[in-house]
Amino acid sequence: MGLPATTALNTTTPNATTGNTAPASRSRFYPWIVFALTFGLLLSDYMSRQVLSAVFPLLKTEWTLTDSQLASLSSVVALMVGLLTLPLSLLADRWGRVKSLVLMAVLWSIATLLCAVASSYEQMLGARFLVGVGEAAYGSVGIAVVLSVFAPRVHSTLSGAFMGGGSFGSVIGVALGGVIAVNLGWRWSFAAMAVFGLMLVALFRALVSERKLAQHAADDDPADAPGPAGFRAPISSLFTTPAVVFAYIGGGLQMFTAGVLLAWLPSFFNRSYGLALDKAGAMASIFVLLVGSGMVVCGIITDRVSRNDPARKWTTAVVFGVISLVFLGAGFQLPTGTPQLVLIGIGAFFSAGSSGPIAAMVANLTHSSVRASAFGTLTLANNLLGLALGPFVVGVLADRFGLVTALQIAPLIYIVAIIALVLGKRAYPAGRRKLAALTAAPA
Structure with missing residues (x-):
């Protein structure tokens, strides 16, 4: 597989999000930094979502929950993702994708931290609701950010890797959450996922911006020409x-x-x-x-x-x-x-x-x-x-x-x-x- 088109060009690249024009001086490595950080946050997304499964037995015993109550703690996240993915994706296209991703990751990480301190089923349900709101559009906006800095010839590879990250994150979340719960208690399982997410989002915010994405834009598809400024x-x-x-x-x-x-x-x-x-x-x-x-x-x-x-x-x-x-x-x-x-x-x-x-x-x-x-x-x-x-x-x-x-x-x-x-x-x-x-x- 050839490397993405990330070599320096003597042209200008319009920013599809802001309509600004930026020099297209591209680093070979910056697109991969964007991919690594965005993919890392995707893992955090699914780790925060699925860690709940690892602590089901402990929650059931401690709070005397029914199976339907346990299921609702998981289903409420999927429900929010299903309901909010499209409207939040539309908003991100208008408001700014990088700002949107940062806000989403902060929200689901803090909500996961709230899961760690929840003292009742109702509090846990509310926290899981917020996890779902935060995670709703991350996949769609994140993959749009990744593909914006890579040439179309590698889009299938990157899309497959990005979408497959959900499976890897789910397995890691359940496995790691179970180990932490056994050794430190179920609250630390949620806390660990939250800290991981907040560390990653801080790194993402420091290294990724709309301006840098515009400088490294690599969409060389003539059918998708940017058109007039602000189009x-x-x-x-x-x-x-x-x-x-x-x-x-x-x-x-x-x-x-x-x-x-x-x-x-x-x-x-x-x-x-x-x-x-x-x-x-x-x-x-x-x-x-x-x-x-x-x-x-x-x-x-x-x-x-x-x-x-x-x-x-x-x-x-x-x-x-x-x-x-x-x-x-x-x-x-x-x-x-x-x-x-x-x-x-x-x-x-x-x-x-x-x-x-x-x-x-x-x-x-x-x-x-x-x-x-x-x-x-x-x-x-x-x-x-x-x-x-x-x-x-x-x-x-x-x-x-x-x-x-x-x-x-x-x-x-x-x-x-x-x-x-x-x-x-x-x-x-x-x-x-x-x-x-x-x-x-x-x-």
Whole structure:
């Protein structure tokens, strides 16, 4: 994979956010500093969100909570993310992405610290509500910041890595939170996550600014020319191109089965393999890491094969969906044993592999001035059509037919996702022309 276009240029680069013009004197390393800090905060995001799972038994005992109360402490974060991702992404595009990211990270870190000092279920619920508000738009705004300083030819790799960070952060949060809780108490689990987040956000604030991002802007896509100073694409442009709408739909549906695996594999290993809950969770964490690793590797593969033809990103997204459909469909049909685990592992690796290519396509089909909003829309689709809908549908099917049968049915949703992606590829050239026309003749 070639290095991003970060060598010095003798031109000027307009700032899509502020409309200012800055010298395009670029450092080779600054984009990677932006990526490292933004990715680190993404890990903090998911560590703060998922550390709760590690201390469930301790909270249940100390406060005599029901399972539904414990579930509400987790669900309230997902609810806020689902409701606020798009509006907060729109606000960040207008107010400033760096300021927005700093505010978000400070809010979720302080809210996590409030979890550490909560003395009742009601106080914990309020603190978790604030965690969800802080985390709501971080993913969409963060990835927009990262992609703004890297050339389009590596967008799939970076998008896959960024989106896969959620899996890594979740595993780290649960594992580290459990160790801290056992040795120091559950309150220190939350406190450690909060301190980590606040340290990172201080470093981010010191090193990243809108001015520096403008100086290192590397969007060399002629269809996404910045246009006149201060030009902002209309919000309607997020939905008026059929290709980008198909990308939202395909992206959301390809997360359906990935969401199912994340939610139901612990129960599958407990019921089908007879593993104790702790061992079932440990086994499931391996597959969660496969899902996250697949996002990164599939992004790298996509950037390599589409270097000379960006439209091939659609093709790789389709291929990854087909692979996951075949291997997961076959794996859940087999009896328990090593062959089944191998097939499910391969299917899990590719289950969200389309995430990077699809995010890159959304970037290619939307103007840079509304890109955080575009990723917010994609995040909304990923949650509504995939991460939220998938586990719920499988739960309903499991009640009726059994968990194994439900898991056998779940991969079939890839067929619909593949159809949406094929239609998106057909509409892609027209979408690119429409984006170029939007910039050339703004309303």
